[in-house]
Amino acid sequence: MKVSEGLSIGALAARTGLAVSAIRYYEAQGLIRPWRNPGGQRRFARSDLRRLSFVMIAQQFGFSLPQIKAELDRLPGGRTPTKADWAKISIGFRAALDDKIETLTRLRDNLDGCIGCGCLSLPSCALYNPVDTAARKGAGPRYLMGDRP
Amino acid sequence: MKVSEGLSIGALAARTGLAVSAIRYYEAQGLIRPWRNPGGQRRFARSDLRRLSFVMIAQQFGFSLPQIKAELDRLPGGRTPTKADWAKISIGFRAALDDKIETLTRLRDNLDGCIGCGCLSLPSCALYNPVDTAARKGAGPRYLMGDRP
DNA sequence: CCTTGACCTAAAGTTAGGTTTAGAAATTAC
């Protein structure tokens, strides 16, 4: 398994903890671009380890695969990304994470004000205000009170 | 539409902002238990407004419907829940929310330490430690580095 | 050489949380 020939999908799976099927799925979604060896098997660059790590971490942060792909697409195309390239992306994540924390904290403080007040069914309750509404996609209730179209 | 006869599903939908189909779905999941009028249509208690509000808020907090049902099942069965009943449940949520905030904050602080260090691909990186792993269910990667079965 | 394990593709299945559709019956509005 010469490094110069790239990593097999199994090696990548072992090192990242991802399932082989998940890695294939990520390729289908455009998150990684392996090449093929003469036999048609996928071969991955070592930098794909970092790419997949980034994917896993970003998922913990609550980002969708298309959102993650958008970030990864900002990495340089022709060369292996440098530390500086990764740092640039991490800073954007830091900001998004700050947002999430602030939203949750605001929600918690509102809940504090509501404990025992029994107002849960009143439209005037602070908790009815939409939270992170823009992030809602796909299935699910489209709006909360005070957020009608 | 006499109040004593309960609310129709449409009325409940209008007041909560939920889709009629979502309310039927919640009934199927055991989150609410309407009765039927002579014509076979659902009739809801006024306290179901609060129940559904609770469901919507808990979802914002990231709880699954089964988890929410578990909380709601702690409400008294025979009578309309009092403010004290709701307050008891809200306090549990406050704790769960504190947990979520702390997890995200820890994640953010780790990210701070990693920005620019280029360690994203190393198993020793703090970000590889599992976060909220117990909350992962259904589809998705089962573990991160350092969290193998 | 031959066997075993890793890989391949395409398609179907899974879970959560709903929505949509179709056809029929109950209510409400005029």
Next chain:
DNA sequence: GTAATTTCTAAACCTAACTTTAGGTCAAGG
């Protein structure tokens, strides 16, 4: 009393993010 809404059920469909299955092919060890 009739027309227009609502509501009913059951079943199919939807998205995201994968996994599983089926039926082969490739690669590495002995």
